[in-house]
Amino acid sequence: MDDRSTTVSVGGSLSGVVVIGDHNVVCDHAGTTVSPTTPPAPRRTTPPRSLLWGQREAPVGRDAELRAVHAELDARRHVQLHGPAGYGKSLLLRHISRQRAARDHVICLSESGKHVDDLLQDLFEACYEAAEDYRPTPARLRRFLEPIRAVLVLDHLSDRPEDIERVLDAASGCTVLSAVRERTLWSAGRAVALGDLSPEASLALVHRVLGRPPTAAELRQVRAARGSPPALLRLAATTTDERHRRVIRVLALLGGVGCSVALLALLAGIASAEAAPVLADLERVGLVTVDGGGVHLATPAAEVASASSAATTLADWLWSGPARSEVVEAAPVIVAVLTAAGPTAEALELARVAAPALLRSLRLGAWGEVLVLGAEAARVLGESRELAYFERELQVRDRLLAERSASGLWWKVLLPLLVLAPLVGFGWLALSEPGDTAGQPTASTTASAPDTVTTIPAGTPTSGPADPEDPITDPTTDPPCDPVLPASLGLDLVRNTRSIPIVAQPCHGDGVPTGRLALGGPDAPVFALKPDCPDVLSPGESCTVTIYFDATEPGDYTAQVTLPAERPMVLSGVVEAATSPVPPTTTVVKPTTTTTTTTTIPTPG
Incomplete structure (x- = not known):
């Protein structure tokens, strides 16, 4: 097989180390681990x-x-x-x-x-x-x-x-x-x-949108609009260009959420170079607005893009390793597409790959929404392992944001003490924000304290145990490891190469024996494996396996990839009878290694 390869980087925003409050957080596609740390001084x-x-x-x-x-x-x-x-x-x-x-x-x-x-x-x-x-x-x-x-x-x-x-x-x-x-x-x-426009301003707006004075018929429409800017803009809001319609359908799917120009071009299936002139046309006639929040649809649209197709496009884009800033921009778009897609397989795939990327970008609001939507999709589809992942991640999120929950309760706890203080001779009470003890004396605790704050002990971080009293730190209650390989993978001559990331989870105490990957099945000769992995992948490390499909005759092909102690991954490939085989352009993906470290930021000079 012709092994022409291009080296790319994947997972750039799917894994990493961040600091949230007083916690060092290691996130990757397999899950999240948490350990205590000292907050940096930005x-x-x-x-x-x-x-x-x-x-x-x-x-x-x-x-x-x-x-x-x-x-x-x-x-x-x-x-x-x-x-x-x-x-x-x-x-x-x-x-x-x-x-x-x-x-x-x-x-x-x-x-x-x-x-x-x-x-x-x-x-x-x-x-x-x-x-x-x-x-x-x-x-x-x-x-x-x-x-x-x-x-x-x-x-x-x-x-x-x-x-x-x-x-x-x-x-x-x-x-x-x-x-x-x-x-x-x-x-x-x-x-x-902001109310309706005056008659003079209405005429000026229509003149600007049309690029010419309005005709007599258009003047009648201006008067009928009664100063409503959307109604005035609709006088010129017509388009017959297919690229324009694709953009409008995607924006209608997002339901008012702004989208960056680059991501909009990807979702609409138009070339990046075409996006700017297309948007300029649509903005000139008042169909869209382009502002600091991205591109928005200005008027209702009858057609809406496929949510499932958009979910698949976003999942593939996230796997390609976009920059952190791109993930930050895309966070509300991801949530909007997941909401529109509902509990489908495409939504589940998007939620699974988006969750670690959003955590890595520190957009915890969007992260929480994606976890909830992903859990709902897994529950409806009966995917118990995926549901376990989302539920563990929600427990981790609740633990990381526990200080915020406490901040809404501290006055409820301390108010009775303030009222009783003169009676029992408390003297002065030193009050501080929960979880923020910089510059404050250490508070003593007693057995009669109305609330108990559970802290994470120092030591080896663990990933989401099932104990509801301590869902992060109890290493004896970890659930079984998530599957390393997906259940199935489809290929064809258009997309004849697929890259599968393999992540060794903290629960893999002895590592993952990636050197023992095997390809078998009735049609194994038309598939090929090219692992970029060591013989044993240690916990916290990741690598990539590239799978090639190189059939020369029409037909349906099936094979299996096996790994010890794992369910087999089923490979399927299709060559249509009218399709001429095309030599594959292969892609080799370099490994991405995640290391548990503490991120520090320089203190002020």
């Missing part, structure tokens, strides 16, 4: 990085709103723009942020489809150097963000009132300008509503 960037969105045209007919927003920001008061979809909130935010950048430090972030916890992590990484591998506790996060002085511009913020409250509490030193559909900011600042 160095603050002064001034914070000014994250600005691209330049856009000035909004039409919004002069009064612009003056009101600038007046409030000059007075260092929070402002919230609110109005229906398509009324130009994102356009106004981009215009204001560019104007404010001449006098203030400006940080522009989009919440489009994100969990508010992940939005705050975005802000932390914008303000501190080498923060990409560290996620502080909520208490430490507030201390890190309190000295930041900037105008924080938030687009597509959710309509949950608690989200804006979380942001204002965490970034207390920032002046926040946000955009939402329904007003959620009340006593903490001023809300500015």
Whole structure:
């Protein structure tokens, strides 16, 4: 067989070591292990990085709103723009942020489809150097963000009132300008509503969209729109180009979640070079908006892309090892596609590969949503081993976020003590945030304490035992190891090479005997194995096996790959009768090794 090979790197964002609170977290495709560590001391960037969105045209007919927003920001008061979809909130935010950048430090972030916890992590990484591998506790996060002085511009913020409250509490030193559909900011600042346009502004907007004055028939439609920006934009919202329709179908599938241009091109099946002109056409006629949160659909669409197909495309993309920043951008898209796909095999595959990538990128909000959706798919499909994986990971997540749960309870615990203190002679009580003891005296505990916080003892980390009282640290209750090989793998002459990652899990005490991989079955000669593995793969290490399919006659072919103590992996290949065999272009994947280490970030100089 012609062994032309190209070396690529996989798993770049599926495995790694991060620090979450006081825990060192090792994540890979097999599962997550946790051990105690000392939190790093990230160095603050002064001034914070000014994250600005691209330049856009000035909004039409919004002069009064612009003056009101600038007046409030000059007075260092929070402002919230609110109005229906398509009324130009994102356009106004981009215009204001560019104007404010001449006098203030400006940080522009989009919440489009994100969990508010992940939005705050975005802000932390914008303000501190080498923060990409560290996620502080909520208490430490507030201390890190309190000295930041900037105008924080938030687009597509959710309509949950608690989200804006979380942001204002965490970034207390920032002046926040946000955009939402329904007003959620009340006593903490001023809300500015975006309403319908005046007749003069309506004509100006239509003239801009059409690139010419409207005809008499179009003028009648302008009057019928009564100043509604979406209705005015729909006057020119027609397209017959297949590439345009593909983009619109994908955006309709995402249901309002923003998507990066590169990922949108991948999901729509168009060339990357074609994406920019296609989006420019769609934006000009008002069908899409391109802003800091990516590309959004501006008007409802009748056709929706296949969720199963999108899930498969995203899973393949994640296996190719995208950069961490690309995974961060894609997090809300992954959640949206999983939600749309429902409990299907494609959704299960996407959730399984997305979970470690999202943990590695420290987007714990999206990670939790993917784990829940993956567990539901595994439960419906009857995949008990996959369900065990998701349930263990959810236990790990609950343990990592236990400090947040405690932070909502500490006042409930201490309030009775504060009331009783004068009666029992407590004297002064030293109060501190749970799990954040920097600079605080060590608190004593008694048998009558109303709440007990379980801590992880030092030692060898373990991966998700089943003991509900200590789901991480009890090494005697670990479930059986997950299968190293998938149950089956299909190939054809279009995709005649597949790479399978093999990860030795912590439960493989003696390692995985990868040198004993064997190929058999009735059609074994048309398949070939090329392992890039040692004879024995030690726990925590990974390698890759490349499988080739090289049939020369039409037919259905079947073989098996066996590994000691593992179920066999069934290989299947199909050559259609009308298809001429094509010499394969092979791909060899170098191994990726995951080592349990403690990630450190330089202390301030």
